[in-house]
Amino acid sequence: MDKELSKAEFLTHRVPTAPYEVAEEFDAEYRLRRMARRMGWPLVVKPIDQGSSFGVSKVASLNDVPGALAEAFRYGRRVMMERCIIGRELTVGVVGNRALPVCEVIAPSGFYDFKAKYDKTAGTRYVTNPDLPGPTAKMAQHYARRAHHALRCHGYSRVDLMLDTEGELWVLEVNTLPGMTETSLLPKAAAQEGVGFDELVQELIDVSLESRRPASNRITRVLAA
Numbered sequence: 001m002d003k004e005l006s007k008a009e010f011l012t013h014r015v016p017t018a019p020y021e022v023a024e025e026f027d028a029e030y031r032l033r034r035m036a037r038r039m040g041w042p043l044v045v046k047p048i049d050q051g052s053s054f055g056v057s058k059v060a061s062l063n064d065v066p067g068a069l070a071e072a073f074r075y076g077r078r079v080m081m082e083r084c085i086i087g088r089e090l091t092v093g094v095v096g097n098r099a100l101p102v103c104e105v106i107a108p109s110g111f112y113d114f115k116a117k118y119d120k121t122a123g124t125r126y127v128t129n130p131d132l133p134g135p136t137a138k139m140a141q142h143y144a145r146r147a148h149h150a151l152r153c154h155g156y157s158r159v160d161l162m163l164d165t166e167g168e169l170w171v172l173e174v175n176t177l178p179g180m181t182e183t184s185l186l187p188k189a190a191a192q193e194g195v196g197f198d199e200l201v202q203e204l205i206d207v208s209l210e211s212r213r214p215a216s217n218r219i220t221r222v223l224a225a
Contacts, residue, residue: 003048003080003173006151010171013150015143017171018162020082022048025073029066035081036065042084047075051175058084085162085170090130092144093178093186095156095200096207099141100189104130126185128192132163139169147171155208158186180204 010017021035036043036059045068046056055075057068072079089107093100104127132140144159151157151174158178162170178186180201190200 001049001051001176003046004078006173007080009150010147013146015147015150015171016169018083018085020080023069023079023081025077032065032069033062036062039081039083042086044080044082044084045069045072046080046082047072048078048080050075055079085164085172087162087164088130089172090132090140090161090163090169091158091185091189092140092161093156093158093189094144094148094153095190095203096210097145099144100186101129101192102132102137102140103128103185103189105185126188128188133167136163136167136169143169143171147174151176154211156186156204 004022007017007020009015019039021038023032023035042058042060044056044058045065047054050056055072057064057071059065059068069079089105091103091105106125106127108123140161140163143161147159148157153174153176156178158175160172160175162172164170178184180186187197187200190197195203
């Protein structure tokens with residue numbers, strides 16, 4: 001859940017991610033303003049260790065920065081200022097070493113915040129197998145796998161990305177415990193490959209046990225001897 005450490009790993013493993021800076025609760029106001037100016041407008045202010053868009057604000061001008069910081073600091077003493085990538089929001093599930101088909105998230109407000117995620121009246125749409133230019137889908141899957149492995153994830157995850165107006169992909173974050181209801185994005189993506197919900201659950205169990213099997217087999221052989 002640590003976005004700051006995740007960003008550092010992304011950069012080490014050549015995973016494209018938006019420019020960012022980290023602010024602390026007791027930083028001087030002039031330093032916070034200078035950070036915001038370096039990011040440019042719009043920018044996103046978020047806690048470094050929360051999920052579900054808690055404390056996240058999209059900021060359009062310097063006047064809005066203090067309020068966004070105050071909201072983010074409610075959830076911790078360190079917050080992230082991140083350049084806001086304008087474009088299409090994509091998500092890719094990773095199971096084992098396999099990337100599932102790309103899904104697109106379309107929030108009517110243009111900002112996939114807490115309300116867009118959880119309020120059924122928000123009108124958010126999830127498009128499986130979206131129409132994407134050129135090799136974008138394959139590149140999104142490639143970066144999803146790379147991000148998954150950069151954070152040493154095991155079993156499965158779901159990686160959120162942005163496709164900007166220039167056609168470049170940027171990894172936002174890795175969800176290490178994505179939703180697993182029959183209407184969640186990971187099962188929706190698997191269904192595009194013809195993998196049903198029960199079959200997907202069994203696959204998740206299998207890949208989660210995979211790395212543990214050799215150790216358990218060795219123990220069994222030792223006990224048998």
